[in-house]
Amino acid sequence: MLTYILRRVLQAIPVFFGTTFLIYFMVFAMPGDPIAGLFGDKTPNPAVADALRAQFNLDQPFIMQYLLYMKDFFTGNLGVTFSGQQVSDVLARAFPVTLKLVLMAVVLEFILSVVIGLISGLRKGKFFDNISLVVALVLSSVPVFVAMFVAQYFVGIKWGLAPVTVGADTTWGAMFLPAAVIALTVYVTGMRLMRGSVIESRQADYVRTAYAKGLTHKRIVPVHIARNSLIPVITNTAASFGALIAGTTVTEGIFNIPGIGQVLYQAITQSEVPTVVTFVTILTVIYVIVNILVDLLYAVLDPRIRYV
Amino acid sequence: MSNRPSEHYVAPIEDANVEVDALKLKERKSNLWLDAWRDLRRRPLFYAAVAMVLLVTLMALWPTLFTDVPPNSECSLSNSNGGAVAGHPMGFTRQGCDIYARVVWGARTSLAVGVLVVAITAAIGIPMGAIAGFFGGKIDSFLSRIGDIFFSIPYFLAAVVVMSVLSDLRSVWTIALAIGGFAWASLARILRAEILQVKNSDYIMASEAVGRGRMSTLMRHALPNSLTPVIVTLTIALGAAIVAEATLSFLGVGLGDTVMSWGNDISKAQTSIRTAPMSLVWPSLALTLTVLAFIVLGELIRDALDPKARARR
Numbered sequence: 001m002l003t004y005i006l007r008r009v010l011q012a013i014p015v016f017f018g019t020t021f022l023i024y025f026m027v028f029a030m031p032g033d034p035i036a037g038l039f040g041d042k043t044p045n046p047a048v049a050d051a052l053r054a055q056f057n058l059d060q061p062f063i064m065q066y067l068l069y070m071k072d073f074f075t076g077n078l079g080v081t082f083s084g085q086q087v088s089d090v091l092a093r094a095f096p097v098t099l100k101l102v103l104m105a106v107v108l109e110f111i112l113s114v115v116i117g118l119i120s121g122l123r124k125g126k127f128f129d130n131i132s133l134v135v136a137l138v139l140s141s142v143p144v145f146v147a148m149f150v151a152q153y154f155v156g157i158k159w160g161l162a163p164v165t166v167g168a169d170t171t172w173g174a175m176f177l178p179a180a181v182i183a184l185t186v187y188v189t190g191m192r193l194m195r196g197s198v199i200e201s202r203q204a205d206y207v208r209t210a211y212a213k214g215l216t217h218k219r220i221v222p223v224h225i226a227r228n229s230l231i232p233v234i235t236n237t238a239a240s241f242g243a244l245i246a247g248t249t250v251t252e253g254i255f256n257i258p259g260i261g262q263v264l265y266q267a268i269t270q271s272e273v274p275t276v277v278t279f280v281t282i283l284t285v286i287y288v289i290v291n292i293l294v295d296l297l298y299a300v301l302d303p304r305i306r307y308v
Numbered sequence: 309m310s311n312r313p314s315e316h317y318v319a320p321i322e323d324a325n326v327e328v329d330a331l332k333l334k335e336r337k338s339n340l341w342l343d344a345w346r347d348l349r350r351r352p353l354f355y356a357a358v359a360m361v362l363l364v365t366l367m368a369l370w371p372t373l374f375t376d377v378p379p380n381s382e383c384s385l386s387n388s389n390g391g392a393v394a395g396h397p398m399g400f401t402r403q404g405c406d407i408y409a410r411v412v413w414g415a416r417t418s419l420a421v422g423v424l425v426v427a428i429t430a431a432i433g434i435p436m437g438a439i440a441g442f443f444g445g446k447i448d449s450f451l452s453r454i455g456d457i458f459f460s461i462p463y464f465l466a467a468v469v470v471m472s473v474l475s476d477l478r479s480v481w482t483i484a485l486a487i488g489g490f491a492w493a494s495l496a497r498i499l500r501a502e503i504l505q506v507k508n509s510d511y512i513m514a515s516e517a518v519g520r521g522r523m524s525t526l527m528r529h530a531l532p533n534s535l536t537p538v539i540v541t542l543t544i545a546l547g548a549a550i551v552a553e554a555t556l557s558f559l560g561v562g563l564g565d566t567v568m569s570w571g572n573d574i575s576k577a578q579t580s581i582r583t584a585p586m587s588l589v590w591p592s593l594a595l596t597l598t599v600l601a602f603i604v605l606g607e608l609i610r611d612a613l614d615p616k617a618r619a620r621r
Contacts, residue, residue: 014453014456014457015453015456015457015460018453018454018456018457018460019457019460019461022457022458022461022466023461023466023469026466026469026470026473027469027473137600137603137604137607138596138600140603141547141596141599141600141602141603141604142596142599143551143554143555143592143595143596143599144555145554145555145558145574146574146592146595146596149574149578149581149588149592150592152581153581153585153588157581157582243462246462246465247462247464249464249465249468249559250555250558250559253559254578264468265559268468268472268559268560268561269559269560271472271475271560271561273472273473273475276468276469276472277469277472280465280466280468280469283462283465284460284461284462284465287460287461287462288460291460
C-alpha cells in the first residue's frame, strides 16, 4: 500500500509540472509582448505593466521565467490580483466558501445517485427506471448556466422559496439552491453506475445464497445488494469533487457566491488576464491533488485493486 | 460374414430420393454494425434525436430556409422585449431583435464549433491513443504522460485561458482549437484502453504472422475493431463542445459580440431575466435540445453497439 501511495505521488510530479508549464507556456510564449497581450485592447498603466514584468520575471529567458514563477508559487508568493489584494488572502477567504458549496453539492449528488440508482436497478425496465433514465438524460444535457437561470427564475424570483443570489450570506441554507442544482446536473453518472452494479449484483451468487438461506428482501437489499454496489458510486462522487471545485466558476458567478469561482468569474468577465491565469493554475493544482486522493481512496476501498 | 440378410435395407445412393424442401435457411447476415442498426431502428428515441440533429444541421447550412431576416439586422428598439406577434413567433430581445431569427442564425455557430472540436479531438486523440496502446513500451509511457498532462487541466479552464489571451483573435476556429486542443486527452485514454484489449486477439497475431507490418496491422485490424467507444465519445463530445462554446461566450471570452451565438444571446438576456424571461428561454431551449439530441444519439449508439448493454436493458 505504501509503495502504491509513493508511486502514485511520484507519478503526479511530472503531471504537476507539465500542467503548470503548459498554462504558463500558453500565456507567455505567445508572439508579441505578453504584457500587452494580458491587457487585450486596453492600454496598461506603465506602473502596472512594470509590476507584472517583475512578477513574471520577463527579463529572464523563458524557462527561467517559468522556474522562478514556480518558486514563487511554492513559497506561497502568489502575487496580487488586479485590485491589489494578495492572492493568498483572497484564496484564504474564498476557498472555504467554495469548499462548503461543493461539499454540499457532492453529498446531494451521492444521495441522488444511490437512491435513484438503487430503485432503478431493482426495477429494471419498469416505469420508474424508464422515467429516471429520460430525466437523467435531459438533466445531463442542460448546460449549467441554463440550469442555474431556470432555478433562479422559478425558485428564487417566481416562488420566492430561496434567495435569488447568495452574496455575503454564505450559510448552508442560502447555498442550498445552487448546490442542489449542481447536484442535479451531475448525479447522472453516479446514478447509472449504481443502477448497473445493482443489476449485476442482483444476479450474483451471494445474493441468491442470501435468498436461499431465507433472508428477507428487506435485509438483502440494503446489506447485500446496496452495500456491494457502492464502491463505484463513491469513487465517482469523489472524482466529481475535484471537477466541481475546478468548475464552480459559472455557478458562483450567477449566484454571486464569494468563492474562488466568483473571483475567476469576475476576472474573466472584466478581462483581467493575469488574475485569470493565477486562479486557473491554482484550480488545476487543486484538481490534480484531489485526483491523486481519489485514486488512493479507490485502492483503499476496493481490495481487489492493488497496483504494485 | 454370414449370409443372413441384413436387417435393414439400405438403398443405393442413386435410388434415394432425398430432397430438402421448404426448409429455406434464410441467411441472416449479422455483424456488429448491422445488429446495431437493427437495434436502433426499433427505438423511437433514435428517430427523435436524428430529426433534431437534421433540423439543426439544416438551420446551420441554409438558415434562409427558416427565416428571411438577415443576420444582425432589423432590430428596432420600439420592439424592445416585445412578446410574440405574427411573423415573430418568439418575440423580441431587449435590443428589439427577432428572437426566432437569432435562434436560427445561432445554430450555425454552435454546430460549426461542435464539428470542428470533434475533428480536432479525433485528429489528435485517435493517433495518440492508438499508437500508445498498440506499440506499448517507451512510446506508450511517453505519449501517455503527455496525455496525462492535458487530461489534468480541466478543458474548460484551459479554454478560458487560451481565449482570454487571444482576446483579439476570437473566432469559431480559435474557440474550437482551445476546446479541442485539450478535450482530445480523454478520447486518447479511452482508445488506448480499447486497443490494449484488442491487441492480444488471435486475428492481430494472424495478421502479423502472414507478414503484415505493425503499422498496417494497426490500421487494418486493431483500429477498426476499437472504434465503438470512439464513435460514442465523439458524438457526446459534440454536444459537450456546443455547451463549452456557449459557456465561454456567456462569460464573454467566447465569440465576439457581433457573432450570433446561443451563448452570446443567453449572456445578453440574463440582465433582463426578471422583465423578459422569454429572451433567455428560447436560445436556452435551442441549446439544450441540440445537446440533448447528441447525447441521446451517443447513448443509443453505445447501447446498440454493446451486446452486454442490450442484455442489461
